[in-house]
Amino acid sequence: MTEAPKLVRATGLGHRFAGTDDLFGGLDFTLLPGEIVGICGPSGCGKSTLLSILAGWLEPVAGRIEKVGIERTGWVFQNPYGVPARTAVDHVALPLLARGLTRDDAERRAREVMAMFNLSGVVHQPFRELSGGEAQRLMLARSVCSAPDLLLVDEPTAQLDLRTAATVNETLGAIAQEGTIVVVATHDPHTRAACGRVIDMAHYAVRDRTAP
Numbered sequence: 001m002t003e004a005p006k007l008v009r010a011t012g013l014g015h016r017f018a019g020t021d022d023l024f025g026g027l028d029f030t031l032l033p034g035e036i037v038g039i040c041g042p043s044g045c046g047k048s049t050l051l052s053i054l055a056g057w058l059e060p061v062a063g064r065i066e067k068v069g070i071e072r073t074g075w076v077f078q079n080p081y082g083v084p085a086r087t088a089v090d091h092v093a094l095p096l097l098a099r100g101l102t103r104d105d106a107e108r109r110a111r112e113v114m115a116m117f118n119l120s121g122v123v124h125q126p127f128r129e130l131s132g133g134e135a136q137r138l139m140l141a142r143s144v145c146s147a148p149d150l151l152l153v154d155e156p157t158a159q160l161d162l163r164t165a166a167t168v169n170e171t172l173g174a175i176a177q178e179g180t181i182v183v184v185a186t187h188d189p190h191t192r193a194a195c196g197r198v199i200d201m202a203h204y205a206v207r208d209r210t211a212p
């Protein structure tokens, strides 16, 4: 069976909030599976805002987003959140249980994916006892198990050491190659380097950031 084509196309996208100037104006891009697309630019330029628009949580004030073949959208937040008393593996198994796997199968697959993110040592640890970096990787592992068509990731390496960040960047590449459209908002030059393409928000920013 051939997979349905997937794409996300933005045309003339622009946004501003009440009380802000235009964050970006006239953004045009097409996102396809197979590559990581970076959203890069200085703090406050609108990277998270663009992710929210791509997720469909926020209506752009200008332009439009067209989605083809996108049924599931995953989001990995800048600040990982979870259920404090539930174990790490419970968090990763949850989307698999929701997709109808038995508990045994869901746990087996969750452990495999956790191993990809160097999380085998914390499988049964409650979420509240994870380090910031472990919690961030756990959120990525969970999103892989949701098998999203579009995966939106906000600053995935902000809390990670260089080696772990490199693993995360490699894993994002592997997720993209399996057919997910991966979009990453990042300041990290290593993550930027891992992106096949970059939407440079500084280039589009309409606001004069040098103004007092």
Ligand SMILES: Nc1ncnc2c1ncn2[C@@H]1O[C@H](COP(=O)(O)OP(=O)(O)OP(=O)(O)O)[C@@H](O)[C@H]1O
Pocket (backbone or CB within 6 Å): 017, 018, 020, 023, 041, 042, 043, 044, 045, 046, 047, 048, 049, 050, 185
């Ligand atoms: N709901 C909101 N209402 C008003 N202003 C907002 C709202 N959300 C964001 N902003 C403003 O819009 C601008 C862009 O915010 P956004 O979070 O998208 O930036 P960012 O590039 O992701 O920043 P960072 O790299 O620091 O996370 C900021 O000036 C922010 O203060």
